[in-house]
Amino acid sequence: MPRKRQTANPTALGDRADIDARMAFLIEAGKLAGVDRATRIVDGSRVENSAEHSWHLALFALTLGPHAPDGVSIDRVIRMLLLHDLVEIDAGDTPFFAPGSEDTAAQDAAECRAADRLFGLLPVEQARAFRALWDEFEAAETPDARFAKSLDRFQPPNLNLANGGGSWAEFGVDEDRLRERLGPRISRGAPTLWDWLSPKIADFFAKRRAD
Amino acid sequence: MPRKRQTANPTALGDRADIDARMAFLIEAGKLAGVDRATRIVDGSRVENSAEHSWHLALFALTLGPHAPDGVSIDRVIRMLLLHDLVEIDAGDTPFFAPGSEDTAAQDAAECRAADRLFGLLPVEQARAFRALWDEFEAAETPDARFAKSLDRFQPPNLNLANGGGSWAEFGVDEDRLRERLGPRISRGAPTLWDWLSPKIADFFAKRRAD
Numbered sequence: 218m219p220r221k222r223q224t225a226n227p228t229a230l231g232d233r234a235d236i237d238a239r240m241a242f243l244i245e246a247g248k249l250a251g252v253d254r255a256t257r258i259v260d261g262s263r264v265e266n267s268a269e270h271s272w273h274l275a276l277f278a279l280t281l282g283p284h285a286p287d288g289v290s291i292d293r294v295i296r297m298l299l300l301h302d303l304v305e306i307d308a309g310d311t312p313f314f315a316p317g318s319e320d321t322a323a324q325d326a327a328e329c330r331a332a333d334r335l336f337g338l339l340p341v342e343q344a345r346a347f348r349a350l351w352d353e354f355e356a357a358e359t360p361d362a363r364f365a366k367s368l369d370r371f372q373p374p375n376l377n378l379a380n381g382g383g384s385w386a387e388f389g390v391d392e393d394r395l396r397e398r399l400g401p402r403i404s405r406g407a408p409t410l411w412d413w414l415s416p417k418i419a420d421f422f423a424k425r426r427a428d
Numbered sequence: 429m430p431r432k433r434q435t436a437n438p439t440a441l442g443d444r445a446d447i448d449a450r451m452a453f454l455i456e457a458g459k460l461a462g463v464d465r466a467t468r469i470v471d472g473s474r475v476e477n478s479a480e481h482s483w484h485l486a487l488f489a490l491t492l493g494p495h496a497p498d499g500v501s502i503d504r505v506i507r508m509l510l511l512h513d514l515v516e517i518d519a520g521d522t523p524f525f526a527p528g529s530e531d532t533a534a535q536d537a538a539e540c541r542a543a544d545r546l547f548g549l550l551p552v553e554q555a556r557a558f559r560a561l562w563d564e565f566e567a568a569e570t571p572d573a574r575f576a577k578s579l580d581r582f583q584p585p586n587l588n589l590a591n592g593g594g595s596w597a598e599f600g601v602d603e604d605r606l607r608e609r610l611g612p613r614i615s616r617g618a619p620t621l622w623d624w625l626s627p628k629i630a631d632f633f634a635k636r637r638a639d
């Protein structure tokens with residue numbers, strides 16, 4: 218009987234193929250839990266993976282929303298942040314302070330191919346919508362994307378401050394290099410958050426120099 | 429000079445204390461990456477933690493939104509799912525099929541205390557808003573909460589189907605028990621998703637019996 222009901226009901230048949238496509242994407246997306254980042258989690262016990270990083274960032278957006286610049290839609294920022302690292306499933310994560318991380322052309326090309334493949338698993342309308350959100354995030358020109366990008370730069374130093382300097386020590390990052398690379402990127406989309414973070418970074422390195 | 433600017437500017441001073449509170453919450457929330465669940469990630473290599481699970485669920489909501497019942501707000505569902513497991517930082521995760529998991533009074537009390545402590549780190553207005561969302565999720569009475577709860581039940585069997593039956597084998601769960609416990613919980617908030625999943629479960633157990 219189930220077979221008969223399906224044949225007689227094109228909506229149900231349509232639903233099945235549509236959910237098949239969305240679920241193929243979601244199961245593939247689950248691989249993001251296997252992509253390791255450079256930053257350590259808050260207790261310093263291990264490196265963070267890109268899936269839990271994406272959750273933490275989305276929670277940053279929700280919690281720090283009142284400090285976003287005027288006109289930012291927090292719900293759109295959250296959607297962007299849920300999607301922003303999926304390309305790393307194919308292209309891997311490039312640590313922000315790793316040697317060569319400022320030369321991004323090859324990485325950008327790999328991420329574009331990854332976006333084609335991953336979003337291409339979805340029904341076409343949703344593939345387009347997700348790809349547009351990811352492109353907007355990458356371009357970092359709209360207020361939503363700028364705030365999302367700034368949060369992506371703001372979270373790791375806070376993990377490092379919580380766990381005693383984890384990935385900074387590992388990559389030999391000093392205060393000047395940190396300020397030079399982080400400051401403009403965080404202030405561009407979230408100036409209030411950089412104003413808050415900047416003295417904490419000063420305190421951290423002053424204490425380290427005193428030790 | 430910085431000190432003078434802060435004293436002369438109560439907004440900046442207010443910002444600092446406000447962000448201090450939100451960041452204390454966000455750093456504490458990072459501990460969710462240390463809470464292990466029973467289900468294994470898609471490749472079966474290790475168990476999932478509650479932070480990456482929360483990300484995956486939020487992505488389920490975003491991706492399967494077109495299959496939510498009428499009247500569901502996907503952005504509210506995503507907000508709920510980002511917050512829904514935070515109480516596990518203090519109260520731990522109770523595997524759905526673990527012995528005694530149906531007696532929930534003690535666990536509920538521990539989760540309430542955890543919600544008091546964790547949301548209590550936030551500025552009062554946001555503490556109230558987050559607590560209200562979490563209470564709504566737990567009560568599972570509004571369409572948004574019912575859809576969110578159904579996704580929370582729908583994701584683990586899909587991981588198990590992807591990784592060859594992981595936590596079902598571990599807890600000795602057979603097809604009848606699975607249907608009895610999952611079916612009503614998934615169909616209540618997401619009937620289309622249960623209709624899609626049910627034959628996949630039948631196929632999985634039929635194959636297992638044939639092996």
Ligand SMILES: [Ca+2]
Binds near residue numbers: 310
């Ligand atoms: Ca990244």
